[in-house]
Amino acid sequence: PAAGPGTNHATDDPFTSSRTSWWRQDRFGMFIHFGAYSNLEGEYTRPDGTVCRNAEWIKRECRIPDEEYEKQAATFNPSAFDAKAIVRAAKDAGQRYIVITSKHHDGYAMWPTKQNTWNLRDHSSFDPHRDILAELKQAADAAGIKLGFYYSIWDWHDPDFAGPATFPRYKKRMYAQLKELVDHYDPALLWFDGEWDADNPTNRWSRQDGADLQAYLHGLNPGLIVNNRVGKREVVDGDFGTPEQEIPTEPVDGQLWESCMTLNDHWGFAKYDTNWKPAATVVRNLLDVASRGGNYLLNVGPDKLGRIPQPSVDRLRETGRWLGAHGQGDAVHGAGHTGLVADPSWGAVSRRGNELYASVTAWPAAGASLHLTAKGRFEITAARVLGSSQQVKATPAGDGFDLTPSGAATSPLASVIRLTIKPPAAAPAGT
Ligand code: H79
Known part of the structure; x- marks a missing residue:
């Protein structure tokens, strides 16, 4: 049903609403960090020959000049991106939803947005007839996996983002991009980030901006689930809290949450990062999270060709094997906080x-x-x-x-x- 006037997310409690029911049952999802930064695979060689390392923050942390970053993005060709293989990896792992970066802080859109040309169709060496978000949506639907999009409010590329006077123009484009995403790909969830805007000490993204954006999104699709970073990252904004690289020791009464974590030490692909956590850690994290009533969003960072690194695939597979054995998945899927026992050390x-x-x-x-x-x-x-x-x-x-x-x-x-x-x-x- 379309959202009528007066439809307000605040009238439905995400903790109990049927709108969030699938998400509360699923417990385990796949996060995918993939963007123009993936093309550098974690390393930027400066003109003087020194190498600077980072992943999705490489543009900023390595101070890559705009024209350099744009030049390398023009060679981005993730020809080996295989949506079916990615969805299969998620499904085999026991993950029930996928959240992929549609646009990270570098502003590069991974779908053919009409709002600018800084995107995978118009600024790459990729087959212009392909659309990886559409491919992923199709594969996810076929497998019964929910699809969500990460979207960074913070944008290093759009010149209108930086100035208070031009920010309304940026905001309009952002709204238009989000409408494209909702209308064309029908995501089940939107995962915002960068609402804190490190560039600007006054942080012009206000709590009201978040509430407005959320109302706008629910006007487009009342069923959407939205994370708390739509506003000021207080868990009362949006539907669920987003602890990053950590697992809360206590559930917060009446609030949903999801811990997002990486398998190594980076979100985006970094060829030098081999610090892969063992599957035992992944399983333990998942059990800790589920037992405290949370969700676990476990990240993979595909390489520049679009392939999930083999060590990630191996760990996902081992996790899935554990969940699939002896009905052990019942401890996670559809399970939650007991309210009856204290967390044991064992x-x-x-x-x-x-x-x-x-x-x-x-x-x-x-x-x-x-x-x-x-x-x-x-x-x-x-x-x-x-x-x-x-x-x-x-x-x-x-x-x-x-x-x-x-x-x-x-x-x-x-x-x-x-x-x-x-x-x-x-x-x-x-x-
Ligand atoms: O998308 C992932 C991160 O890129 C993003 N959120 C997750 C889901 C994120 N944005 N900001 N932060 C995380 C926190 C900021 C961390 C930083 Fe740094 C410390 C920025 C600069 C120093 C980490 C290390 C990133 C670059 C160097």
Whole structure:
């Protein structure tokens, strides 16, 4: 339904709204940083021969002159971009949505925008008949994966961004670009960034600007989910908070959140960065996030030809294998904060209906037990290890329960004990 006058995002609570339901269930998404910076693959050789390293910030951090940056972007030819392969990698990883950079801080649009020529069709060596966002949308739809777009409010390229007098002109173009994105690609979600505008100490992007933009977007599509950086990054702006490269230790009551993190140390492709986190870290992060009621947006940075680096693909695959084994994905997809137990040091506990999923990354020695500290009253009526026939004894002990497995761990990443609980206290909203 079209948004009528008076339609206001503030009237629907994102924590419980059907609008955000898919996002609250999915828990795990793929972030993709891909842009003109990817063409440099993390290194800029200055005229004096010295090399400066960075990824998506390379234009600014390495002080690349505009004409130099534009010259290199003209050679950008991501001919190996394979939307189906990317969607398959996400799906195999157990990721249920994708958020790709449509425009990062360098202002370069990854779709054929009509607002300027600083885009992948008009300023590249790429096949002008191709449109990677359209390709991704088609592949994602075919696979049942939701697609969202990252969009930077901050723009280093548009000359109208920098001046207070010309900023309204920039804003108009930005609105027009966002309408293009919504009308042509029907994204499920928009992920804003750069609202803080480091160029300008007075930070002219106001909270009201954010509220106006969000109302505009919901006028285009009332179903859109929008992150908090649409405004002043307070979680009360937009639908969900966006901790970056960190996982909150406590869920914030009544607020949605999503931790975005990288697999190595950069968002965009950097050929020198081989600091890949092991799949065990990815799985543990995902379990921690889901158990605290959050989402995990895990980044990949395709190379200049558009290919996801193999070490990323390998880790995604291993994560997906873990989620797919023994129904362990039930600890994540559709699961959330328990509200009933404290975070244990030995793993993470999530809840799905009347089941608690105790995912154990530090399996106890033979005969030893895991302590579960209860914060609410419940009984455990059944306890079993997924993918194993071994018995787990659950005995009331102190402020909660002791869980005593009778056999070995089922996975070096995490082994899951599924607890059936009674009485089923109402699951907290937002999970
Ligand atoms: O898109 C990714 C980052 O580029 C963007 N947000 C995520 C999702 C981001 N914008 N700003 N920041 C992150 C924080 C700023 C970090 C900086 Fe730096 C520290 C800017 C300059 C020093 C990191 C290190 C980027 C360049 C050098």
